[in-house]
Amino acid sequence: METETIPGIGLNLIGKKESHTLHEVELRRFPYPYRAALTICSDIDETDTLEQHEAVQYFIRKTIGIPFSNSFFPYHDEGKLSLLSGRPSDRSAILEQIRGGTIDVIHSYGEKKDFSRRDVEPVWEELRKHGCKVEVWVDHKDASSNLCKYRCNGLGDLPQCPEYHMDLTVQSGIRFIWTDRLTNLVGQEVPFNWKSVSILYDPQHAWDSFINMARTVAKIVLSFLGWRKYDFFKSNCLIHKHRLKDGQWVYEFIRFNNHFKGAAVGDTFLDLYYLISDKVLSKLKEVEGYCIVYTHLGKKFAPESQSAEETVKALRNLKKESDAGHIFVRSAAEILNYCIRTRYLNWTCKRQSETYLVHIRSIDDPLFGNYVPDPRMLRNFTFYIPKGASARIILDERQILNTQINPADYSGRQSITII
Numbered sequence: 001m002e003t004e005t006i007p008g009i010g011l012n013l014i015g016k017k018e019s020h021t022l023h024e025v026e027l028r029r030f031p032y033p034y035r036a037a038l039t040i041c042s043d044i045d046e047t048d049t050l051e052q053h054e055a056v057q058y059f060i061r062k063t064i065g066i067p068f069s070n071s072f073f074p075y076h077d078e079g080k081l082s083l084l085s086g087r088p089s090d091r092s093a094i095l096e097q098i099r100g101g102t103i104d105v106i107h108s109y110g111e112k113k114d115f116s117r118r119d120v121e122p123v124w125e126e127l128r129k130h131g132c133k134v135e136v137w138v139d140h141k142d143a144s145s146n147l148c149k150y151r152c153n154g155l156g157d158l159p160q161c162p163e164y165h166m167d168l169t170v171q172s173g174i175r176f177i178w179t180d181r182l183t184n185l186v187g188q189e190v191p192f193n194w195k196s197v198s199i200l201y202d203p204q205h206a207w208d209s210f211i212n213m214a215r216t217v218a219k220i221v222l223s224f225l226g227w228r229k230y231d232f233f234k235s236n237c238l239i240h241k242h243r244l245k246d247g248q249w250v251y252e253f254i255r256f257n258n259h260f261k262g263a264a265v266g267d268t269f270l271d272l273y274y275l276i277s278d279k280v281l282s283k284l285k286e287v288e289g290y291c292i293v294y295t296h297l298g299k300k301f302a303p304e305s306q307s308a309e310e311t312v313k314a315l316r317n318l319k320k321e322s323d324a325g326h327i328f329v330r331s332a333a334e335i336l337n338y339c340i341r342t343r344y345l346n347w348t349c350k351r352q353s354e355t356y357l358v359h360i361r362s363i364d365d366p367l368f369g370n371y372v373p374d375p376r377m378l379r380n381f382t383f384y385i386p387k388g389a390s391a392r393i394i395l396d397e398r399q400i401l402n403t404q405i406n407p408a409d410y411s412g413r414q415s416i417t418i419i
């Protein structure tokens with residue numbers, strides 16, 4: 001019997017194998033048959049009541065029919081929708097939706113003027129009691145619990161402050177954080193390319209988009225000169241390892257907003273059409289990148305109004321791209337975990353006659369430790385295999401039976417996917 005063992009390791013930034021040639025077996029960058037991945041990541045600001053929140057959820061998930069990312073406030077001084085608002089309906093709806101994955105982001109510890117470390121445990125205690133897991137943190141406006149480096153007045157990772165909480169927050173399960181980092185270049189986790197800058201110019205909004213482009217060029221130049229505030233332009237990673245001010249390491253991710261008037265203006269439901277326009281989605285597919293869109297669906301949420309026509313049309317177009325197998329649309333938690341797990345997947349491939357044995361050993365996570373993944377963590381993972389070959393995927397000595405062989409994709413290669 002002919003046997004050949006080929007080592008494999010995770011994907012690097014451009015989705016190619018880092019150091020090994022795997023002959024014809026290769027970890028596919030995205031699940032079959034997709035060419036790009038996107039999430040609409042909405043902050044909960046201005047979604048003041050449970051009714052408003054339910055309306056947004058229903059519209060995007062049912063009327064349009066796509067998953068997206070939504071967040072929650074643990075506290076709110078003015079009694080707006082929040083986990084610990086004191087209204088049982090808020091509490092049970094938020095807990096149920098976190099459990100079901102339709103809320104996956106904690107939006108700082110919310111709006112609480114006297115926030116301090118002692119407010120942290122009641123939040124996580126409540127989540128733990130109800131089997132809720134949250135891995136993604138997003139800073140909110142000027143909340144003192146923020147983690148930002150350059151604005152937003154975050155004190156959450158400064159051990160000398162009463163607001164310090166990040167040790168408890170990481171212990172409670174947060175792995176990914178977003179602070180204040182926004183890009184307007186389409187497609188992350190692919191090398192920086194000046195062509196992505198040129199498409200910022202929009203003849204329909206000539207002056208605004210020109211200014212926007214000029215500002216972006218300045219930031220990119222500063223990034224190449226070593227200006228740390230803008231270093232994410234140069235690397236163009238979706239996720240990078242970040243050392244908090246208390247010395248802990250977490251994954252920091254970048255969000256996208258290319259609005260011609262800037263992200264601070266173009267962050268509402270009515271502006272969403274511009275962020276997921278046909279031009280953006282085509283570029284995203286072309287560069288085969290990741291994209292986490294920054295928006296607030298509760299701001300100016302009026303899907304029935306005439307001014308929402310363009311956004312509704314763009315959302316339906318995104319749904320079509322998803323159904324056609326072009327763009328993998330999921331929540332932020334799913335996209336971020338997929339990106340990290342494929343990046344650090346430790347696997348080998350052995351050939352026995354015409355059968356390829358893909359052996360998954362572990363995920364070698366440099367921040368939170370190596371682990372053997374649960375098969376559910378590997379759902380949608382896809383490996384290219386030679387045409388006509390048979391393949392099996394083995395995880396920790398046991399074959400994963402839920403797999404399917406896919407016909408050739410747009411690149412002409414056949415593949416096997418864990419389902």
Ligand SMILES: [Zn+2]
Nearest residue numbers: 043045140141
């Ligand atoms: Zn916010």
